[in-house]
Amino acid sequence: MGKTIVEKILSDKSGRDLKAGDIALVKVDLCYVQDGTGPLTFVQWEKLKKVANPQKTIIFIDHASPSPRKELSNDHATLRKIARRYNLILSDVGEGVCHQVAAESFISPGEVVVGADSHTCMGGALSAFATGMGSTDVAVAIAYGKNWFRVPETIKFEVEGEFNDGVFSKDLILHIIGKIGSNGATYKAMEFSGETIENMEVEDRMVLTNMSVEAGAKTGVVASDEKTRKYLKKQGRGKSYREIKSDEDAKFHTTIKIDVSSLSPMVALPHHVDNVKPVEECKGVKIDQVFVGTCTNGRIGDLKIVAEILKGERVNRDTRLIVTPASRKVYLQALKEGTIETLIEAGAVVTSPGCGACVGVHSGVLADGERCLSTQNRNFKGRMGNPNSFIFLASPATAAATAIEGKIADPREYI
Amino acid sequence: MGRAWRFGDNISTDLIAPGRYFHLRSNLNELAKHVLEDARAEFATQVKKGDFIVAGENFGLGSSREHAARIIKIAGIKAILAKSFARIFFRNCINIGLPCIICNTDKIDDGDELDIDIERGIVIDKTKNIKINFNPLPRIMLKILEDGGLIEHLKKHGGFSLEG
Numbered sequence: 001m002g003k004t005i006v007e008k009i010l011s012d013k014s015g016r017d018l019k020a021g022d023i024a025l026v027k028v029d030l031c032y033v034q035d036g037t038g039p040l041t042f043v044q045w046e047k048l049k050k051v052a053n054p055q056k057t058i059i060f061i062d063h064a065s066p067s068p069r070k071e072l073s074n075d076h077a078t079l080r081k082i083a084r085r086y087n088l089i090l091s092d093v094g095e096g097v098c099h100q101v102a103a104e105s106f107i108s109p110g111e112v113v114v115g116a117d118s119h120t121c122m123g124g125a126l127s128a129f130a131t132g133m134g135s136t137d138v139a140v141a142i143a144y145g146k147n148w149f150r151v152p153e154t155i156k157f158e159v160e161g162e163f164n165d166g167v168f169s170k171d172l173i174l175h176i177i178g179k180i181g182s183n184g185a186t187y188k189a190m191e192f193s194g195e196t197i198e199n200m201e202v203e204d205r206m207v208l209t210n211m212s213v214e215a216g217a218k219t220g221v222v223a224s225d226e227k228t229r230k231y232l233k234k235q236g237r238g239k240s241y242r243e244i245k246s247d248e249d250a251k252f253h254t255t256i257k258i259d260v261s262s263l264s265p266m267v268a269l270p271h272h273v274d275n276v277k278p279v280e281e282c283k284g285v286k287i288d289q290v291f292v293g294t295c296t297n298g299r300i301g302d303l304k305i306v307a308e309i310l311k312g313e314r315v316n317r318d319t320r321l322i323v324t325p326a327s328r329k330v331y332l333q334a335l336k337e338g339t340i341e342t343l344i345e346a347g348a349v350v351t352s353p354g355c356g357a358c359v360g361v362h363s364g365v366l367a368d369g370e371r372c373l374s375t376q377n378r379n380f381k382g383r384m385g386n387p388n389s390f391i392f393l394a395s396p397a398t399a400a401a402t403a404i405e406g407k408i409a410d411p412r413e414y415i
Numbered sequence: 416m417g418r419a420w421r422f423g424d425n426i427s428t429d430l431i432a433p434g435r436y437f438h439l440r441s442n443l444n445e446l447a448k449h450v451l452e453d454a455r456a457e458f459a460t461q462v463k464k465g466d467f468i469v470a471g472e473n474f475g476l477g478s479s480r481e482h483a484a485r486i487i488k489i490a491g492i493k494a495i496l497a498k499s500f501a502r503i504f505f506r507n508c509i510n511i512g513l514p515c516i517i518c519n520t521d522k523i524d525d526g527d528e529l530d531i532d533i534e535r536g537i538v539i540d541k542t543k544n545i546k547i548n549f550n551p552l553p554r555i556m557l558k559i560l561e562d563g564g565l566i567e568h569l570k571k572h573g574g575f576s577l578e579g
Binding site for chain 1: 425427429430433434435437438439440441442453472473476477478479480481482484485499501502503506507510511553555564565566569570574575577
């Protein structure tokens with residue numbers, strides 16, 4: 001019997017012949033925490049006090065970064081001290097969102113990656129088994145270099161067809177989550193395959209794997225291919241490429257076929273990610289703040305699309321546009337290419353790389369009754385710091401069109 | 416025995432441990448004063464030690480923040496009963512020794528007096544005088560729960576004890 005991608009990786013890293021449903025101790029290649037989960041991780045870790053692999057253990061300061069208040073500054077100070085003392089890697093203020101920096105600089109195909117952040121699953125776009133865990137689980141992985149896992153069944157998504165102009169991978173994943181629901185893949189892996197995915201750049205695949213957890217999945221994965229090799233090479237890590245794909249006779253939990261050729265731009269309405277509608281059905285809803293950024297859609301391609309749509313236009317006077325590049329690399333490239341200039345000329349505010357407004361502690365907390373359209377991955381009540389506000393999720397192109405009109409707009413009219 | 420606190424479907428970790436209290440994460444007793452306040456404002460002040468949370472589908476979806484599980488435990492909750500749980504939250508609860516029970520919660524109303532037998536897999540609703548059966552947890556999770564959490568499990572056995 002053939003194996004799925006996750007069965008292959010977990011078998012390899014456990015030294016056992018595993019199939020879905022098995023429970024095994026598995027070697028962990030990379031561990032990371034962020035400033036929201038790291039302090040608790042190291043409280044737990046103190047009880048074990050050993051590091052299996054210091055240079056594969058990363059502390060990211062990205063969530064409340066730079067710190068908006070003293071309690072968080074103290075947490076940051078603690079994390080910095082631990083990183084220095086135990087020779088761990090520190091990714092400090094301004095370096096960017098953990099998942100983005102991990103993808104750029106650390107994650108390789110075939111690895112097992114655990115992060116104390118639910119969107120760690122994004123790393124599956126590089127054909128790793130990457131999954132979010134709580135602080136205690138990550139503390140254990142840091143100390144022992146392994147943890148226990150139940151091998152997940154895989155739901156295979158076979159995606160065919162070409163996106164229409166103005167429709168992107170964000171629209172595809174919102175469509176999928178709307179279809180299967182926020183618990184449609186609980187405890188499972190989601191594998192994205194088919195001609196549409198093969199033609200998709202790695203950075204756009206990251207949007208799919210990032211949001212897999214919004215359907216409850218343990219991870220999202222894509223088989224590695226020439227595009228993976230090209231991405232790693234561009235990051236100066238070409239040698240870490242490895243081919244990993246599911247066997248022809250692998251057993252999948254289910255296979256879901258999707259044709260994107262008639263897909264519209266999609267919007268998730270408050271307060272649930274699976275409350276998804278095509279943009280045609282929510283056009284005209286007044287929006288107070290547009291936020292472009294995050295591990296989901298704060299990459300160079302995302303910023304470029306927003307700039308292309310905004311070039312020569314102005315952000316609506318009743319709306320504000322906040323742009324937060326996902327990493328220092330993204331920020332620098334956008335600066336060099338003139339993207340940042342275009343955004344600022346159009347009226348955008350550009351903040352330092354990191355999670356930005358998505359976390360609800362700084363850089364764009366909403367007022368009572370306000371509506372925000374964001375390129376982030378979550379719209380739960382209270383997510384952006386105010387339970388009396390409303391969050392809509394969409395692609396960067398939809399965000400840009402919305403910023404111009406001050407109400408939810410169809411990006412196809414601007415492309 | 417404790418009372419049932421009813422919640423609906425899709426209770427997110429943002430509802431359990433709101434992001435606006437991010438700065439209290441290193442002060443869990445303070446954070447616990449706000450547990451679930453956006454879902455039920457009176458819960459944090461009125462919950463008593465030994466009470467139960469009873470919910471619908473997909474309890475604990477969203478962020479990996481283990482603080483959500485911890486402040487529910489600090490509030491005194493003995494176990495969470497739901498039709499289904501989000502994966503990371505479920506594992507976080509087990510890791511800190513807070514039982515999560517997957518069972519049909521339809522018949523349990525807010526305020527019902529409950530008791531639970533984790534070993535035998537039975538929830539007893541004393542108000543309704545009914546028993547609800549549930550499938551016991553996987554063995555490794557039961558072991559971690561019995562040992563009081565994952566770190567305690569590792570310390571007790573000198574490492575992982577996946578077998579037996």
